[in-house]
Amino acid sequence: MIALSDYLILSAIVFCIGLAGIFINRTNIIMLLMCVELILAAVNTNFIAFSYYSSDVAGQIFVFFILTVAAAEVAIGLAILTLMYRNRGSIDVDVTNSLKG
Amino acid sequence: MEFSSILFYVFGFCFVASSAMLVIARNTLKAAMLLILSFFSVASLWLLLEAEFLAITLILVYVGAVMVLFLFVIKMLNIDQSTIRAKFTTYLPLGIFVSMVVIAQMALVLSAGQFDLETVEEPARHIAGYSNITELASDLYTTYVYPFELAAVLLLIAIISAITLVHRKESRSKRQNISEQVSVQASDRVRLASISSTKTKKPK
Numbered sequence: 001m002i003a004l005s006d007y008l009i010l011s012a013i014v015f016c017i018g019l020a021g022i023f024i025n026r027t028n029i030i031m032l033l034m035c036v037e038l039i040l041a042a043v044n045t046n047f048i049a050f051s052y053y054s055s056d057v058a059g060q061i062f063v064f065f066i067l068t069v070a071a072a073e074v075a076i077g078l079a080i081l082t083l084m085y086r087n088r089g090s091i092d093v094d095v096t097n098s099l100k101g
Numbered sequence: 102m103e104f105s106s107i108l109f110y111v112f113g114f115c116f117v118a119s120s121a122m123l124v125i126a127r128n129t130l131k132a133a134m135l136l137i138l139s140f141f142s143v144a145s146l147w148l149l150l151e152a153e154f155l156a157i158t159l160i161l162v163y164v165g166a167v168m169v170l171f172l173f174v175i176k177m178l179n180i181d182q183s184t185i186r187a188k189f190t191t192y193l194p195l196g197i198f199v200s201m202v203v204i205a206q207m208a209l210v211l212s213a214g215q216f217d218l219e220t221v222e223e224p225a226r227h228i229a230g231y232s233n234i235t236e237l238a239s240d241l242y243t244t245y246v247y248p249f250e251l252a253a254v255l256l257l258i259a260i261i262s263a264i265t266l267v268h269r270k271e272s273r274s275k276r277q278n279i280s281e282q283v284s285v286q287a288s289d290r291v292r293l294a295s296i297s298s299t300k301t302k303k304p305k
Contacts, residue, residue, distance in 0.1 A: 002109045004221045005211055007150070010113045012207040014120050014139075016200040021124030023196030030129050030175060034136050037167075038120050041143045044155075052150040055224045057236050060152050061245050064237070067158060068252040072259030074167050078174050079266040085178045 007049035014042040029084075029091050033077050040070050108149060115142035129180065133171050137164050151226070153233045 018038035025031035044063045051059025085091050119139040126132035140163050147156040210216075241249055 001103065001223055002106055002149075003223070006109065007146075008211055009207075010116065010146075012204065012211065013117055016204045016207075017117070017120045017124055019203055020196040020200035021120075023192045023199060024124055026192050028129065028180075030171065030180075031124075031132060034132055034171070035124060037136060037163075038123065038139065041140065041159075045143060045146060048147050048150050048152045048155065052152070053221050053224065057240050060155055060233075060237055061241055063152070063155055064158070064241070065248060065252055067155070067162065068256060071162060071167055072255055074170065075259045075263045076266070078170055079263040081174060082178070082267050091178065091180060 004049055004053045008046060011042040011045040011049070014045075015039055018042060027093050029077075029081055029093060032093075033074060033081075037070065037074070040066060105149060109146070112142045112145040112149070115139070116146065129175050130172070133168060133175060136171075137168050140164050140168070151233060154237050 018035045021035035021038065022032060025035065044066055047059045047063045047066070051057060051063075081091055088095055116139050119135045119142065123132050123135040123139065126135060140159055144156040144159045147153075147159065
């Protein structure tokens with residue numbers, strides 16, 4: 001039998017892989033977006049596991065909204081990426097430092 | 102070992118392995134393919150947790166739309182992989198350090214026995230005619246109807262902003278400018294030139 005903690009540990013592992021991916025691929029925005037998607041998938045797994053083990057459908061509804069927001073985020077992120085490539089000719093994060101922040 | 106446990110370990114292994122290969126992938130296109138694989142594995146895990154609607158949504162919306170968008174952008178932009186990959190190892194120690202710290206923190210929480218997570222009973226499986234969509238929808242359209250509407254508005258805003266961001270004015274466009282057409286004067290269109298009369302050449 002698979003316990004709730006097994007699902008939590010699995011999603012914790014994937015969450016940490018995605019977090020490490022953000023640090024490793026710091027210069028490539030497309031990879032950053034994909035790592036964020038990975039982290040969201042891990043978090044959603046947590047929500048669904050809790051929803052299943054407590055027999056409450058509210059967790060699944062929350063995942064539904066997270067999926068909506070993530071889809072909007074990806075659409076706008078990729079639009080900004082396309083603009084950045086058009087204006088700078090590169091998607092390297094280190095090139096886009098005109099604000100000197 | 103039950104069959105569902107075997108499924109959990111197989112799909113969980115696929116999920117972790119494809120995610121790990123994603124973050125160290127040298128090629129962005131390969132990384133996108135691995136992300137599709139990890140989405141499929143996590144959707145299978147959600148099916149095991151009886152969240153059928155969300156599992157199908159993940160595959161349809163994420164693999165079908167979002168990942169296609171990713172692939173479009175990857176193939177459309179001519180990205181020089183070598184310059185991006187040159188800095189690959191710079192942040193590797195920091196990334197491993199941070200993820201190790203997070204893993205340690207989560208292990209402290211999950212394994213301390215504080216929340217009795219191991220003793221949570223697995224609920225009985227639903228009967229064969231059970232519809233996950235019906236249950237989800239009956240909550241979504243009653244209790245959560247305002248967040249649902251807000252989500253729809255959010256998607257609309259996302260569409261509009263994405264289009265306005267990347268839309269480029271067409272230079273060869275033959276679009277009408279009504280106000281310019283209405284306010285046009287005769288002097289704008291007709292030029293009266295006084296040409297002195299000259300002898301025309303005889304045709305040969």
